[in-house]
Amino acid sequence: MILRTHLGECRWQETALHAYKQEGSSFQDVTRQILFESSAMAFQWRYFEVAPGGYSTLERHEHEHAVLVARGAGRVLLGHTVYPIQLYDLVQVSAWTWHQFQPTGAEPLGFFCIVNSQRDRPQLPNAADLETLRQSPEAATFIRI
Amino acid sequence: MILRTHLGECRWQETALHAYKQEGSSFQDVTRQILFESSAMAFQWRYFEVAPGGYSTLERHEHEHAVLVARGAGRVLLGHTVYPIQLYDLVQVSAWTWHQFQPTGAEPLGFFCIVNSQRDRPQLPNAADLETLRQSPEAATFIRI
Numbered sequence A, B: 001m002i003l004r005t006h007l008g009e010c011r012w013q014e015t016a017l018h019a020y021k022q023e024g025s026s027f028q029d030v031t032r033q034i035l036f037e038s039s040a041m042a043f044q045w046r047y048f049e050v051a052p053g054g055y056s057t058l059e060r061h062e063h064e065h066a067v068l069v070a071r072g073a074g075r076v077l078l079g080h081t082v083y084p085i086q087l088y089d090l091v092q093v094s095a096w097t098w099h100q101f102q103p104t105g106a107e108p109l110g111f112f113c114i115v116n117s118q119r120d121r122p123q124l125p126n127a128a129d130l131e132t133l134r135q136s137p138e139a140a141t142f143i144r145i
Helices: A127-133 A139-142 B127-134 B138-143
Strands: A004-007 A028-036 A043-055 A065-071 A072-078 A081-085 A088-095 A100-101 A109-116 B006-008 B028-036 B043-056 B066-071 B074-078 B079-084 B090-093 B099-103 B109-114
Touching: A028 B066, A028 B090, A043 A100, A043 B066, A043 B109, A065 B028, A065 B043, A072 A088, A072 B090, A081 A139, A088 B138, A100 A109, A109 B043, B043 B099, B074 B090, B074 B138, B079 B138, B099 B109
Parallel strands: none
Antiparallel strands: A028 A043, A043 A109, A065 A088, A065 A109, A072 A081, A072 A100, B028 B043, B043 B109, B066 B090, B066 B109, B074 B079, B074 B099
């Protein structure tokens, strides 16, 4: 379909809603929709939504993320720092940067996340990585595993 | 900058506002902001805004557009058909499809448009193309050159 209507609350016509699933990873209350992918596009445009109290997987990878907040508000861990994020804020997740998204308040946190079609698989933190991350007090308080 | 705050009305921190410019093309009251581009990204994420009464260039090209309406409402020509579009609607502009965006009402029409970093240059309609397009009554009424 060349035109897919927004049905409200970040659901779209003819667009499947998936529970976010990633082998071996830890996450809570996250859904995923693929908004655009095509053999002619070198990228994939996804929409992720984290329910109140939930969190995205704490991970890092070589490929970069281009993120725009599409619903609600929250906080994002980037490396050892936690930043507040609001509607339409832009987040660039650079290569090999640990990151995790969490909503604040009673609304879900939704964001568009665009990545290269061809990309490496995310890496999860091992015990040593977590110890290093937790040397930052704000990261230690923020991280959910 | 890894985090760029939304300043309101689709302006962003540290993000330049350009008058849309394309050699030989016809457009009116269109601005462009590049939200993401990077040597590690195979795509470019742009935001275009068309002021009330304005219109984007009528063009076609081999590369595909992934579009999401980010502000206001409008209409889009895709091939020979005109579709109404509203906030968060998704538009996929396929290869070699003539397209033009116009706002409706008193609000600007803003949209995210993601493309491959490596792409061909847009083609403008010649007299024969316009004649063919105008065989569709709705296209004939819609088109602004």
